[in-house]
Amino acid sequence: xxxxxxxxxxxxxxxxxxxxxxxxxxxxxxxxxxxxxxxxxxxxxxxxxxxxxxxxxxxxxxxxxxxxxxxxxxxxxxxxxxxxxxxxxxxxxxxxxxxxxxxxxxxxxxxxxxxxxxxxxxxxxxxxxxxxxxxxxxxxxxxxxxxxxxxxxxxxxxxxxxxxxxxxxxxxxxxxxxxxxxxxxxxxxxxxxxxxxxxxxxxxxxxxxxxxxxxxxxxxxxxxxxxxxxxxxxxxxxxxxxxxxxxxxxxxxxxxxxxxxxxxxxxxxxxxxxxxxxxxxxxxxxxxxxxxxxx
Ligand code: MN
Numbered sequence: 001x002x003x004x005x006x007x008x009x010x011x012x013x014x015x016x017x018x019x020x021x022x023x024x025x026x027x028x029x030x031x032x033x034x035x036x037x038x039x040x041x042x043x044x045x046x047x048x049x050x051x052x053x054x055x056x057x058x059x060x061x062x063x064x065x066x067x068x069x070x071x072x073x074x075x076x077x078x079x080x081x082x083x084x085x086x087x088x089x090x091x092x093x094x095x096x097x098x099x100x101x102x103x104x105x106x107x108x109x110x111x112x113x114x115x116x117x118x119x120x121x122x123x124x125x126x127x128x129x130x131x132x133x134x135x136x137x138x139x140x141x142x143x144x145x146x147x148x149x150x151x152x153x154x155x156x157x158x159x160x161x162x163x164x165x166x167x168x169x170x171x172x173x174x175x176x177x178x179x180x181x182x183x184x185x186x187x188x189x190x191x192x193x194x195x196x197x198x199x200x201x202x203x204x205x206x207x208x209x210x211x212x213x214x215x216x217x218x219x220x221x222x223x224x225x226x227x228x229x230x231x232x233x234x235x236x237x238x239x240x241x242x243x244x245x246x247x248x249x250x251x252x253x254x255x256x257x258x259x260x261x262x263x264x265x266x267x268x269x270x271x272x273x274x275x276x277x278x279x280x281x282x283x284x285x286x287x288x289x290x291x292x293x294x295x
Contacts, residue, residue: 010211010240012226013042016233018051025066027117028052028130033214033233036136036265036272042235044210044260045186047074047134047272051216051231054082057117059125065116068294070286071107073142073272075135077182078103079171079192079254083128084121089113090292093148100153102171104182108137110282110291111146131216131254133190138261139274141185155181156192165199166247168192173257175203188258195220195247204241205257211236211243218251 016039018031034049057064063086078085084098087105090112097103098121105111117128137144151171157178159168168175172182173189180190187206195201195218205211213222214233221227223244228234236243238260245253264274271282285291 008207008241009223010205010243011237012213012222012234013237014235015226015228016235018231018233024050024052025064025115027057027064027066027115029055030132031231033231034212036267039235041260041262042210043212044262045136045188045258046210046212046256047136047265047267048132049134049214049233049254049256050132051214052131053129054127055129057083057122057125057128060122063116063119063122066114068112068114069270070110070112070291071270072110072282072285072291073107073278074137075104075106075185077105077133077135077190078115079131079133081129081131083126083130084118085130086116086118087113088294089146089148090294091146091148095148095150097150100156102151102156102182104149104151104172106137106144106147106185108141108146109143110285112286112291112293114294133256134272135184135188136261136265136272137185139263142273149182151181161195161199161201163199164196165201166193166195168201186259186261189255191255193245193253193255195245195251195253197247197249200244200246202242202244203255204243206259207241208238208259209257210238210260212256213243213245214254214256216252216254218247218249218253220248220251220253221246
């Protein structure tokens with residue numbers, strides 16, 4: 001029995017520290033914890049993860065954030081922990097998300113959008129904290145029409161970890177009987193995990209999937225051996241299924257797992273395609289207005 005479990009243990013390969021934070025637009029002070037430029041295929045189907053804040057925003061009249069910009073070839077997933085964000089895009093979508101909510105935007109063939117704090121939050125000020133994750137699309141889906149999913153807090157199932165150890169919010173994929181509300185193009189899990197100090201969670205993902213455990217706050221040990229501090233993440237070997245997270249402090253952790261997309265990546269700024277030709281085309285299409293504009 002012990003051998004069976006040991007043979008299916010999923011092992012961390014690397015623990016990575018994140019670089020110093022930088023500003024995105026005038027609203028988001030973020031650490032780029034994960035990037036396909038640095039981490040390549042080991043993180044597929046994920047491309048990038050920025051952790052923004054916690055940052056104090058002083059009250060003002062003009063909403064801060066990121067002005068109109070395009071995306072093509074992937075999805076942007078925004079998880080709000082504190083603050084309130086507004087999104088407007090060239091497909092006519094509008095959404096407002098606040099603490100606990102998630103916006104899952106499929107840019108696919110191309111979208112132009114802006115991401116700003118809401119007017120009400122701007123006037124009131126306060127703490128902001130969020131994560132933006134970029135999820136790649138398979139080549140066959142990169143040019144499908146854009147799609148926008150607002151995943152409100154109430155629609156995201158919360159799974160209690162055994163013995164009151166904490167909770168897992170299943171944003172995408174599944175955990176036991178709980179299924180996340182996000183529609184995805186390839187099989188993946190996105191779990192928002194809170195563990196109490198001293199607690200342990202035993203989790204499993206599919207054999208062959210890439211697995212990334214991101215520590216936003218706190219400090220954890222993986223499989224009883226590898227320590228991961230706040231603002232660090234662990235990349236796992238694809239083989240194996242089971243892993244454990246033990247929290248040394250109250251910890252806020254994101255678990256990302258998914259079937260790797262085994263295709264070449266060509267990326268430039270807000271465009272992630274498969275070839276340089278497609279990147280050039282994306283620039284031309286954006287410049288000529290084919291991705292639309294905000295009204
Ligand atoms: Mn954007």
